[in-house]
Amino acid sequence: MQDGDDLSEMIAEIAEPRKAIERTFLEMGERLISGVKLLRTVSAAHEAMGAEFQGRDFLSVVGSVRALRDEVADIVGHLATDDTGIEQLAETIQRLKDPLDDLGNAVRMLGLIALNARVVAAGIDAGHEDLAAFVAEMTDIGRDARATVRSILGIHTRVCQTVASAQQSHLAFNREQAKIMATISERLRADLATIELQQGRAAAHAMRSGELTSAISARIGDAIAAMQIGDSTRQRLEHVEDILGSIRDRTDDDTEAMLFRLAAVQLASTNEDFVTEVGALSSALDGTRRDAEAVLEEGRERADEILADSSHALTALGKNLQSIVPLLQQDAEMRRAGRKLGEETADAMQEMLGQMDAIEATEHVVQLLRLNMAIRCTRLGESAHGLRVIAAELGAVAKSARSAATGMRQILSHLKHTVEAAREGAARFDVHEVNGDPMAAARLLEAVLGRVKQEAVTLKRAGPKTIGILDGAAERVRHCADGQEVWPDLISTLTAAAGERDFSALTVDLERLAAIRSRYTMHKERVIHDKACGEATVSSDCIDTHEEAGEDLDSLLF
Incomplete structure (x- = not known):
């Protein structure tokens, strides 16, 4: 039986990164939304410049x-x-x-x-x-x-x-x-x-700038949508915490071993998905940042040229x-x-x-x-x-x-x-x-x-702010990914706590396993659960059939 303090420490090692991930992705989402608003301001400034040259006064x-x-x-x-x-x-x-x-x-x-x-x-x-x-x-x-x-x-x-x-x-x-x-x-x-x-x-210029800034806004919107990985990771980590929490509720040895095994494979899958998805998000943000900088600089230069020529x-x-x-x-x-x-x-x-x-x-x-x-x-x-x-x-x-x-x-x-x-x-x-x-x-x-000069001032202010937001978001994503270095060691600890045994021959508390399974919010969690616990230990009405059920469970741990 595992000591309660050890379990609490394991749960804390999951809970603290979970809270940090939640805060980080929430802040990034707000900042990226601000970036989209700034890009809309940029696009509106370009449109306003074009409108001035089509307006009644001109x-x-x-x-x-x-x-x-x-x-x-x-x-x-x-x-x-x-x-x-x-x-x-x-x-x-x-x-x-x-x-x-x-x-x-x-x-x-x-x-x-x-x-x-x-x-x-x-x-x-x-x-x-x-x-x-x-x-x-x-x-x-x-x-x-x-x-x-x-x-x-x-x-x-x-x-x-x-x-x-x-x-x-x-x-x-x-x-x-x-x-x-x-x-x-x-x-x-x-x-x-x-x-x-x-x-x-x-x-x-207004038409081209509008199209380019709209494209960049769409890519930032995709990044905002991709940040659901923060929420999905939070939920999956909470479920791992629930699994470890259930071990403290007077479980027998077989059930405890099964739950440690289940927590290990769920945490391993969560870690693997998080690292992959955060890497992709970081790369996407870096690329968006570079493209946005080029687009905004081009738009600013074109606006300056038009303004300079018009002033001349x-x-x-x-x-x-x-x-x-x-x-x-x-x-x-x-x-x-x-x-x-x-x-x-x-x-x-x-x-x-x-x-x-x-x-x-x-x-x-x-x-x-x-x-x-x-x-x-x-x-x-x-x-x-x-x-x-x-x-x-x-x-x-x-x-x-x-x-x-x-x-x-x-x-x-x-x-x-x-x-x-x-x-x-x-x-x-x-x-x-x-x-x-x-x-x-x-x-x-x-x-x-x-009035055109005022719009040009808006471009000069909004462009660098947008780039700063994208830089900051990419840096926070990288920092968040680097902060999860404790998970591999924790996965090894959980795997060791499960021990080396024939898990298919264990007699476990099926109701407890079913209760844990019922709290999953993602199909992948249920697939991993069924693979880890074995179909023989789960009632037929709890089993999901899916092509991912054939995944090699050992690949999640090693």
Whole structure:
């Protein structure tokens, strides 16, 4: 008979590892469940990143940039074909040169005629005082006319210079503006292509990462399911404890030997299965850990690449959008300059029209003077022949001056319409604007990338935590397996306590054996029980038939 203290010590050698196994596998299960949750967080972060590139804000950015690109391209087209009327204004003002020359010639001729009249009048005795008055008046008219023409020429020169300068500036501005705008349009096209590329990459990345993390989660789920070995081992060890506990309940020698034998084979089978299953679980966890690390690192790197490329696209987009603002400001300056030119030309036109009134009034006075001179010449008879010639020339000059003035007035009237066209052309610069704030798209994209960055932070935090959990679980499994080194010695002790005898010839307590068998929860325990105790010692209603019944019992012990 075995001493009670020895049995208690044997039971303790089983109970303590059983409790440790139970605690270890319970903690591992909780940690692995946490790992699955973290992987779900990782997968959700990848999906959220992909969703941001498919969301309303990002699509709004794409639409805004596309509209901006098209609007800038339209501005380029307008700049290439824009007609503000400045060129036509310059051509019209230039047309004043010929009638102005004619008018100048007529005025000069008026001065020469006045000089000739003075010479001729000096040779006529009769009416000398009247002739002197006519000559003086003619001289005054010529002087006033020359002053008027000089004023008109000054106005014309000033307007020509202003319009020529404006025309040169406008053409240079349009060329440079069109060149810059065309460059910005191409850059916006490239920016748009980049952010649209991120859209496709993010969607593909989210799908791939989701599939990979789901696969890893499934493998961890398999590991969690495999950890039922902890519960099955606990139950089997409890049953071995029950077998040893029943030995203390006044058993006979044969029954005691049979129970020691039964405890030995059950513990040996439990130990063998535990070592095998824990080894497989440890290997599976190590493999899952390596694969998870590779998957999570790949996902993080891809996310970082998308984020970096998108940030680069944001920087480029912001720079290109921001460059539109000063160009539009310069465009507005040119618009104001065009308006100012129109106003200045309109003022000059009014001033020149006023001078035309003076020229036309001069022509009227000259005609009256010519008529009076002709009357005087009639009274003087043949001695006034020279003055009659001068009077005729004076009429021709007056007619020439009037013709030149009429031509200039017609040109100035046309110039009025040209000025209005220039004003309208300057006003058309107003269409050289883009809808809304050019920087709004950049700010919206920045907001999208801000949320993407938060998801990237989640990936960087959740990934290492998941790897740490898998590392810890694998280490606990190995430690748990290494902690069962006492079992082989205990199996030998139990085998020795059973002794070497013919167990088929023993007379045992069948009811006690049947009661022990009834507490088994696994088929394998019943198969081992039947093999150890022998079918002859067990009632027929307790025997399970199974192919595993043929296992070699000695293989469980040795």
